[in-house]
Amino acid sequence: xxxxxxxxxxxxxxxxxxxxxxxxxxxxxxxxxxxxxxxxxxxxxxxxxxxxxxxxxxxxxxxxxxxxxxxxxxxxxxxxxxxxxxxxxxxxxxxxxxxxxxxxxxxxxxxxxxxxxxxxxxxxxxxxxxxxxxxxxxxxxxxxxxxxxxxxxxxxxxxxxxxxxxxxxxxxxxxxxxxxxxxxxxxxxxxxxxxxxxxxxxxxxxxxxxxxxxxxxxxxxxxxxxxxxxxxxxxxxxxxxxxxxxxxxxxxxxxxxxxxxxxxxxxxxxxxxxxxxxxxxxxxxxxxxxxxxxxxxxxxxxxxxxxxxxxxxxxxxxxxxxxxx
Amino acid sequence: xxxxxxxxxxxxxxxxxxxxxxxxxxxxxxxxxxxxxxxxxxxxxxxxxxxxxxxxxxxxxxxxxxxxxxxxxxxxxxxxxxxxxxxxxxxxxxxxxxxxxxxxxxxxxxxxxxxxxxxxxxxxxxxxxxxxxxxxxxxxxxxxxxxxxxxxxxxxxxxxxxxxxxxxxxxxxxxxxxxxxxxxxxxxxxxxxxxxxxxxxxxxxxxxxxxxxxxxxxxxxxxxxxxxxxxxxxxxxxxxxxxxxxxxxxxxxxxxxxxxxxxxxxxxxxxxxxxxxxxxxxxxxxxxxxxxxxx
Numbered sequence: 001x002x003x004x005x006x007x008x009x010x011x012x013x014x015x016x017x018x019x020x021x022x023x024x025x026x027x028x029x030x031x032x033x034x035x036x037x038x039x040x041x042x043x044x045x046x047x048x049x050x051x052x053x054x055x056x057x058x059x060x061x062x063x064x065x066x067x068x069x070x071x072x073x074x075x076x077x078x079x080x081x082x083x084x085x086x087x088x089x090x091x092x093x094x095x096x097x098x099x100x101x102x103x104x105x106x107x108x109x110x111x112x113x114x115x116x117x118x119x120x121x122x123x124x125x126x127x128x129x130x131x132x133x134x135x136x137x138x139x140x141x142x143x144x145x146x147x148x149x150x151x152x153x154x155x156x157x158x159x160x161x162x163x164x165x166x167x168x169x170x171x172x173x174x175x176x177x178x179x180x181x182x183x184x185x186x187x188x189x190x191x192x193x194x195x196x197x198x199x200x201x202x203x204x205x206x207x208x209x210x211x212x213x214x215x216x217x218x219x220x221x222x223x224x225x226x227x228x229x230x231x232x233x234x235x236x237x238x239x240x241x242x243x244x245x246x247x248x249x250x251x252x253x254x255x256x257x258x259x260x261x262x263x264x265x266x267x268x269x270x271x272x273x274x275x276x277x278x279x280x281x282x283x284x285x286x287x288x289x290x291x292x293x294x295x296x297x298x299x300x301x302x303x304x305x306x307x308x309x310x311x312x313x314x315x316x317x318x319x320x321x322x323x324x325x
Numbered sequence: 326x327x328x329x330x331x332x333x334x335x336x337x338x339x340x341x342x343x344x345x346x347x348x349x350x351x352x353x354x355x356x357x358x359x360x361x362x363x364x365x366x367x368x369x370x371x372x373x374x375x376x377x378x379x380x381x382x383x384x385x386x387x388x389x390x391x392x393x394x395x396x397x398x399x400x401x402x403x404x405x406x407x408x409x410x411x412x413x414x415x416x417x418x419x420x421x422x423x424x425x426x427x428x429x430x431x432x433x434x435x436x437x438x439x440x441x442x443x444x445x446x447x448x449x450x451x452x453x454x455x456x457x458x459x460x461x462x463x464x465x466x467x468x469x470x471x472x473x474x475x476x477x478x479x480x481x482x483x484x485x486x487x488x489x490x491x492x493x494x495x496x497x498x499x500x501x502x503x504x505x506x507x508x509x510x511x512x513x514x515x516x517x518x519x520x521x522x523x524x525x526x527x528x529x530x531x532x533x534x535x536x537x538x539x540x541x542x543x544x545x546x547x548x549x550x551x552x553x554x555x556x557x558x559x560x561x562x563x564x565x566x567x568x569x570x571x572x573x574x575x576x577x578x579x580x581x582x583x584x585x586x587x588x589x590x591x592x593x594x595x596x597x598x599x600x601x602x603x604x605x606x607x608x609x610x611x612x613x614x615x616x617x618x619x620x
Contacts, residue, residue: 033558037550038548038551040540041423042512046573051568
C-alpha cells in the first residue's frame with residue numbers, strides 16, 4: 001500500500017500559515033510579557049538554588065516535549081487536511097458475473113434435474129454479488145426466475161423445484177411443452193437462455209450452465225451448432241452437463257464441440273451423484289477465469305497521521321495537565 | 326516634570342506628623358559634633374537632642390524643657406552616594422519601584438540637611454562611571470540632585486557597580502563629610518569591606534539598603550517576573566514550589582545576615598527600607614544609631 005497526498009499544495013500553504021501564526025502569537029506574547037512583567041533584581045539568589053535549577057530543567061523538558069507534541073499535531077493535522085490517500089488493486093470481476101441455469105426438462109432428465117437443482121441450492125450461499133437466473137425448457141422456454149441477487153428467493157425456488165422433480169410434480173413444468181416443434185429442442189432452448197441475459201451492452205461475465213442429454217425429438221428452429229455460434233457471438237460461455245448413458249455418442253461430441261466453441265466445456269455425467277462435484281468445478285473455473293484486470297481503488301488513508309495527531313493531542317493534554325496549566 | 330522635592334515633602338507630611346519631622350531634624354542636628362558658641366534662640370526639647378544643650382534656666386522659667394540653639398558657623402557637607410545601576414529600577418520589597426524609594430530616601434535626607442543649613446552633594450554611579458554634583462544648600466539644588474537620580478536609574482540603564490562608586494568616592498572626596506550610601510541588596514565582598522573601612526576612616530558613613538522584592542511573594546503569583554539584569558523571565562509556575570520557597574528564604578536570610586555583619590564589622594550604621602512608608606522611620610533609626618555609636 002502506498003500513501004499519496006491528494007492536495008499536496010495545501011501542505012506548504014498550511015505550514016507557512018501555522019508558522020506565521022505561531023510567530024505572530026510569540027511576538028505578541030513576548031511584547032505583552034515584557035510590558036506586564038514585574039521587574040526584579042538579584043534573581044540569582046533564586047535561580048542559583050539547586051531546587052530552582054531542578055525545577056527549571058523539568059519545566060524545560062516539559063516545554064520541549066510540548067513543543068514536539070504541538071509540532072507533531074500541526075504536521076499531522078496539515079497532512080490530514082491535505083487528504084492522504086491510499087491505493088489498492090481490487091478484482092471486482094466476481095461481482096459482475098451472471099450465471100444462467102438452463103435446464104432441459106424433457107422426461108429423460110427428471111432425476112438429474114433434482115440433483116442439479118439441489119446442488120445449486122447449496123452453492124448459492126457462497127455467491128457474493130453474482131446474479132443467477134434460471135430458464136427451463138422442453139419445446140418452449142420458461143423463465144423460472146430472471147437474473148437476480150436475491151439469494152434467499154433463488155434458494156427457495158431451487159429447493160422447491162428440486163423437490164418438485166423428486167415428487168414428479170409436473171405442474172411446475174407448465175409452459176415448457178408448448179408449440180408444435182416436438183420436444184427436447186436443444187438449440188431453441190439454448191438460444192432462449194442466451195436471450196435472457198439483460199444489459200447486453202455492459203461488460204459482464206456471462207455463462208450458461210446447461211443440463212441436457214442432447215436428444216432432440218422434433219424440429220428445432222435453431223440447431224445446436226447454430227445456437228452455440230450465437231452464444232459465442234454474445235460472449236457467453238456455455239458449460240454443458242451432458243447427461244447420458246451412452247458414453248461418447250455423436251450427440252455427446254456435438255454438445256462438447258458447442259461448449260468448446262463458446263470457451264466453455266462439456267462434462268459427461270452418467271450418474272446423478274457426479275453433479276455436485278461438477279458444479280463446483282464449473283463455479284471454480286469461472287472464478288478463476290474472471291478474476292481479470294485489477295482495478296485501482298483510491299481511498300482515504302489517514303491512519304498513520306490520525307494516529308500521530310491523536311498521539312500528539314493526548315501527549316499535549318497530558319503534558320499540559322502535568323505542567324498545571 | 327513635576328518637582329520631586331515637592332513630592333518628597335508631601336510624602337514626608339503623609340508618612341510623618343509635624344512632631345516626628347521635628348524629631349527627625351533633632352536627630353539630624355545631634356549627629357554633628359562641633360557647634361559654634363553663637364547663641365541663636367531657644368526651642369523646645371525633642372527626643373534625640375543633646376542633653377548638654379538644654380537651657381536649664383529657661384526651662385525652669387517656662388516650665389518646658391528648652392534647648393539652646395546656636396548659629397552653625399560651619400556648614401556641614403552631606404554627600405548622597407546613590408547606586409544608579411539598573412537593579413535599582415526593579416521592584417522594592419513593598420511593591421513600589423526601588424528608584425522611587427531611593428529618591429524619597431535621598432530627598433528626605435537632603436531636605437532635613439538643607440533645612441539644617443547644610444550643603445548637599447551627589448555622587449551617583451554605575452558601570453558607566455560616577456557623576457558628581459557639587460555641594461549646595463538650596464532646595465533648587467536638591468531638586469536637581471533628585472532629578473538626576475531619578476533620570477539615571479532606568480531598566481535599560483548601565484549595570485550595577487557599587488564597588489566602583491565607593492572606590493571613586495573614597496578617592497575623590499577628601500574633605501570630611503556625612504556620606505549616605507543608598508543601594509539595594511547587593512552582594513558585599515572583601516573588596517567592599519576594604520573600601521568601606523577606608524571610607525569610614527575619612528567620613529561619617531550611613532548606609533540605607535532599599536530591599537528587593539521577595540521573588541516568591543504571593544503578590545506576584547501568576548505574574549511574569551523579569552530580571553532587569555538578565556532579561557530572563559522567572560516562570561510563575563516554578564515559584565510556587567514550597568521547597569524552593571524555603572531554600573530561597575534561607576538564601577536571602579544568609580545574604581542579609583552577611584551584609585549586616587560586614588557593615589557592623591566596619592562600623593557603619595545601616596537600615597533597610599522596603600517602601601515609601603518605611604523611609605522616615607528608617608532614616609530616623611539610622612540617625613539614632615549613628616548618634617548612639619558616636620556616643
